[in-house]
Amino acid sequence: MSALDARPRKRDNHARPRKRDNRAAVAFLLPWFGGLALITAGPVAASFVLGFTDYNLIQPPRFNGLTNVHRMLSDERLHHAFGVTVVYVVVSVPLQLAAALGLAMLLDRGLRGMAFYRSVFYLPSLLGGSVAIAVLWRQIFGAQGLLNQVLGVAGVPDRSWIADPDTALSTLIVLNVWTFGAPMVIFLAGLRQIPVMYYEAAAVDGASRWAQFRAITMPLLSPIIFFNLVLQVIHAFQAFTQAFVVSGGSGGPSDSTLFYTLYLYQRGFNNFDMGYASALAWLLLLIIATFTAVNFWAARHWVFYDD
Structure with a gap:
């Protein structure tokens, strides 16, 4: 054994x-991982399995293969709910x-x-998704609202x-537009990051306010617009409380407010068709x-970054 091997090794004190x-x-x-497994990952996995059952x-639950998928293809009410939801997303966002x-x-002007x-x-972004605001909205737009x-006052008959x-x-749609607070704060933060010298140089060159907005504000703010667009599209597809409260849970009148999430709720908790509801989820x-993938694909043509 060499002298180097004979020397005592130092302990790693760290x-x-x-x-x-x-x-x-x-x-x-551990509590977070426990909550992730019991509250999120577990139910998600269970819903995937239940999507192939009659429950x-x-x-x-009884396994039924792709029966729920075939039901989706012929479910006209599901197709109508999807159409209503798409109109809501495309118009309101x-x-x-x-x-x-x-x-x-306006707020960026100091x-x-x-x-x-x-x-x-x-404040509307904090309250817009609550039951109280949905009830208030039903009162505002009611016959005596x-x-x-x-x-x-202008002589328009009541309706x-x-x-x-x-x-x-x-x-x-008006209710969703009213909850503009969260994207507004993000836009305001993005506007504060645009250097003022760009606007000053454009003003010296004689550019109008509209030209400055089109050539400076929109390109430099496009990543923020894209970020808000993706978030609000996801949020709009998940809208439920407003339609449930305003329509009394029916999606009426004549299924005109039957959102996809509301139809999913009806199938799962009104008709006790939880297997089909899981497949719908x-x-x-x-x-x-x-829709998110399409947004990312289209972003290559209109979103501009510093590099």
Whole structure:
């Protein structure tokens, strides 16, 4: 044995504290991992399995293969709910983002008390998805609601906006546009990152406000617009509370407010067809993933980054 091997080896004094730190980290993370397994991962896996079964919440699930998939192809009410949801997403999301960007540009001009206005405008995003606001919305657009009282001054006859199939969905679109606070705050942060010298140089060259907005604001803000677009599209596809409360859970009148999520709820908890509802939930995941992928593909043509 050589002299080097005969020498006593030094202890790694840092190994023991490192192991204690690792054990402490694992101990603190265990509740989170437990919640992930029991509350998220477990139900997700169970819903995937139930999507291939006939399950009514009372009797044990029975495997039925691709029967639920075949039912989706011939389910006309599902197709109608998907169409209503797509109209809601395609109309409400651009209007919401336009309102959010417009107000963000107003607040970016350095108004006094901007912190107060920012908080006030953000408030609808906190309350818009609540049951209380949905109930309030039903009162505003009802036959004796606030809107009819205002229009009555101009001689417009009363009508129940939420009871008319032609206008019921429009009231929910207005509600979603009203919850512009979250994207507005993000837009405001993005506007603050655009250097003022770009606008000053454009003004010296004689560019109008519209030309500055089109050539400077929109290209430099396009990553923020894309970020808000993806988030709000996902959020709009998952809309449920507003349609459930305003229509009383029926999706009426004449299924004009029958969102995809509301139809899924009806199949699972009204008809106790939980196997089919689970399959519908996974189909919704694929639909949202498809729309998100299309947004990422289209972003290559209109989103500009610094590099």
